[in-house]
Amino acid sequence: MNFTPRQRSARGSGAELRAEILDATKKLLARSGHVDAVSIRQIAKIVGVTPPSIYRHFADKDQLIESVVAQVFEDLDAEMLAASDPNESPMERLRQQGLAYVRFAREHPEQYRLAMTPGETAGAVDQVLTSSAFAHFAATITECMNLGVIAPGDPVPVVLELWTSAHGIASLLIAKPYLPWGDVEAFTDRVMRSICVGRVVIDSVLGVDVSADALAEWAVQNRRVS
Incomplete structure (x- = not known):
């Protein structure tokens, strides 16, 4: 050539x-x-x-690809920051960060897939992910805990819950774009709000040991009447 x-x-x-x-x-x-x-x-x-x-x-193609993916996820850091309005409440910022995460993954599907591929060692990609998405989620969740919106404690399990949700949405939207998602942004927003609200209700209202039946009963009793 x-x-x-x-x-x-x-x-x-x-x-x-x-x-x-x-x-x-x-x-x-x-x-x-x-x-x-x-x-x-x-x-x-x-x-x-x-x-x-x-x-x-x-050194080789693998190192080059890893460097590219790491660079892309450095951009995620900037986008999550840009999506978080400091004038909004921590819960609203948590929702905004989740939306930014999913939006970014959809716009960089191949790089995102590579970054989420299991590896034997923690390379540059893992370091970037830990310092960006994970760190932003953790900081905002800690603010929610300090305000009493989410039960105080180790923010890591809550971050993993939120990250699991955001990753699941992003992965399905990338892998199965032909499913009847409707407005993708609105769909993502509904799911992220459900996760955030569910965590608040369980932590602040019903307690972490609430059963599925008790949660359903509470929902029926407190259903908003149109």
Whole structure:
């Protein structure tokens, strides 16, 4: 395959070339829809370098893909922050963060799938996930606990509940887009609100040991009359 060689970089521009390689890989992932369809040779052609030039920045394709996914999830950090209005209550911000998480996953399906693939070691992707989505959820849930909206305690189990819900929604919307979801944003909002409200009711009203029958009875007694 023929391509125009990239002009020799000026000294100190290695970081710029690395960024170009990451950007080209990200675009190929988005266009091809699967990591197996992305090759070092393709990336080199887009950037305008030889394949060995890429190996000077990344040991192999796996390391390159991991770096791309990590970069994408750094963007998630910014989007979750942007979606959280500091003037809103912690519960409302929790809902906003959940919506931003699902929206981001839908917009970056291949990168999201790769990030959620089980691995034997905690690499750059896991570190980014822990420092962004997990950290934002945890901080907001801690605020809810401090206000007494959610029972005080270790926020980690609550974060995992919320994250499980957001991940489940995102994964199904990506894998089964043809199902009758209706308005996807509205559907996501209903599910996230249900999770948040359910946690508040169980913690603050009925107690964590409430049975399904007792919860149903409470719901009937307190049903809003139109």
